Amino acid sequence: MTIPSLRQIAIFCFDDAEELDVVGPWEVLALWTQNFPDDGYRASLVSSDGRAVRCAKGLVLQPHSPAEELPAIDVLVYPGGLGTRPHLRDDARLEWVRAQQRTGTLMTSVCTGALVYAAAGLLRNRPATTHWAAIDELATIDPSISIRPDDRYVDDGDIVTSAGVSAGIDMALHLVDRLAGTDRARATRRGIQYDPKPPV
Amino acid sequence: MTIPSLRQIAIFCFDDAEELDVVGPWEVLALWTQNFPDDGYRASLVSSDGRAVRCAKGLVLQPHSPAEELPAIDVLVYPGGLGTRPHLRDDARLEWVRAQQRTGTLMTSVCTGALVYAAAGLLRNRPATTHWAAIDELATIDPSISIRPDDRYVDDGDIVTSAGVSAGIDMALHLVDRLAGTDRARATRRGIQYDPKPPV
Numbered sequence: 001m002t003i004p005s006l007r008q009i010a011i012f013c014f015d016d017a018e019e020l021d022v023v024g025p026w027e028v029l030a031l032w033t034q035n036f037p038d039d040g041y042r043a044s045l046v047s048s049d050g051r052a053v054r055c056a057k058g059l060v061l062q063p064h065s066p067a068e069e070l071p072a073i074d075v076l077v078y079p080g081g082l083g084t085r086p087h088l089r090d091d092a093r094l095e096w097v098r099a100q101q102r103t104g105t106l107m108t109s110v111c112t113g114a115l116v117y118a119a120a121g122l123l124r125n126r127p128a129t130t131h132w133a134a135i136d137e138l139a140t141i142d143p144s145i146s147i148r149p150d151d152r153y154v155d156d157g158d159i160v161t162s163a164g165v166s167a168g169i170d171m172a173l174h175l176v177d178r179l180a181g182t183d184r185a186r187a188t189r190r191g192i193q194y195d196p197k198p199p200v
Numbered sequence: 201m202t203i204p205s206l207r208q209i210a211i212f213c214f215d216d217a218e219e220l221d222v223v224g225p226w227e228v229l230a231l232w233t234q235n236f237p238d239d240g241y242r243a244s245l246v247s248s249d250g251r252a253v254r255c256a257k258g259l260v261l262q263p264h265s266p267a268e269e270l271p272a273i274d275v276l277v278y279p280g281g282l283g284t285r286p287h288l289r290d291d292a293r294l295e296w297v298r299a300q301q302r303t304g305t306l307m308t309s310v311c312t313g314a315l316v317y318a319a320a321g322l323l324r325n326r327p328a329t330t331h332w333a334a335i336d337e338l339a340t341i342d343p344s345i346s347i348r349p350d351d352r353y354v355d356d357g358d359i360v361t362s363a364g365v366s367a368g369i370d371m372a373l374h375l376v377d378r379l380a381g382t383d384r385a386r387a388t389r390r391g392i393q394y395d396p397k398p399p400v
Contacts, residue, residue: 058230197352199377
């Protein structure tokens with residue numbers, strides 16, 4: 001089913017990933033890529049083994065494929081959630097993350113996904129952000145990171161990190177802007193009627 | 201597993217429901233109810249038969265139960281998406297919607313979920329909103345509706361409708377405010393770090 005000529009955006013999901021960390025970027029990136037197929041990107045949900053995952057609040061998602069079935073990952077979205085914590089001590093997974101970056105993948109994270117990138121050594125001496133409640137944890141993992149707690153997302157070239165949970169929507173719209181231009185990003189924003197007005 | 205004394209919030213999902221219409225409110229309502237169990241509410245995903253649904257952009261979700269397994273639905277969230285269109289001509293489903301309202305359920309909708317409520321006759325001579333691209337469709341289904349295209353959501357007492365896709369997040373935060381107070385809604389907003397800054 002995979003068309004190799006398409007550039008692949010993989011949203012990586014796992015047990016105890018935070019639901020909106022996954023589905024916010026998914027909505028944005030799926031709407032863009034499906035409405036504008038000529039842009040040459042495809043978005044899909046992947047997991048390490050392709051089996052269903054149970055997210056942090058109990059939502060069960062079925063990934064489209066194991067990550068390894070994609071010919072290559074051009075853009076990786078690493079969500080946050082409590083499920084990231086075991087990843088910080090999972091050498092095989094951290095090496096997989098490093099291998100993605102080495103092969104030129106645009107590495108992006110939502111929320112505490114940044115902790116995993118930090119544990120893999122990707123954020124050394126670089127600017128990054130994460131969920132407000134995980135700022136100290138990020139600094140502990142790698143004190144060399146220049147943490148930007150007030151940024152919605154931090155685009156540092158080959159690595160883009162975002163703040164907590166809902167910030168993944170803003171970061172994903174930025175990715176559309178970066179990869180396909182402002183008109184596309186605006187059309188995508190309008191598609192999801194993203195004129196947020198928090199009531200409290 | 202269902203504790204009858206809890207008030208039940210059911211997010212109704214179905215094939216071709218729009219992903220963020222489902223998961224935006226889910227994130228908000230699950231975070232609130234799980235972090236504050238003493239408030240006495242429980243949120244779950246339901247579908248008509250309990251089987252997995254394939255959402256509009258291809259995400260596969262597994263509901264927690266069939267709707268009928270809940271002892272009663274205190275709050276119903278009806279998402280939108282292209283999957284709503286067959287519902288408009290599905291007499292059994294429309295009667296189920298009417299039956300929910302008759303039994304005192306707080307009826308809420310995201311995006312084109314409002315079309316289903318309109319087709320069931322719930323919005324006659326009442327204010328409501330929907331996705332900007334479905335305003336004309338809503339007016340055609342029931343010209344007596346006082347459509348409010350500029351509102352993020354419309355709370356008309358026992359029925360609350362919201363604008364497109366991402367507006368479900370704002371509506372869900374309003375529901376937390378209404379059902380459990382402003383402190384809870386603010387804590388929930390902070391949990392998902394909902395300080396949106398659309399980049400385009």
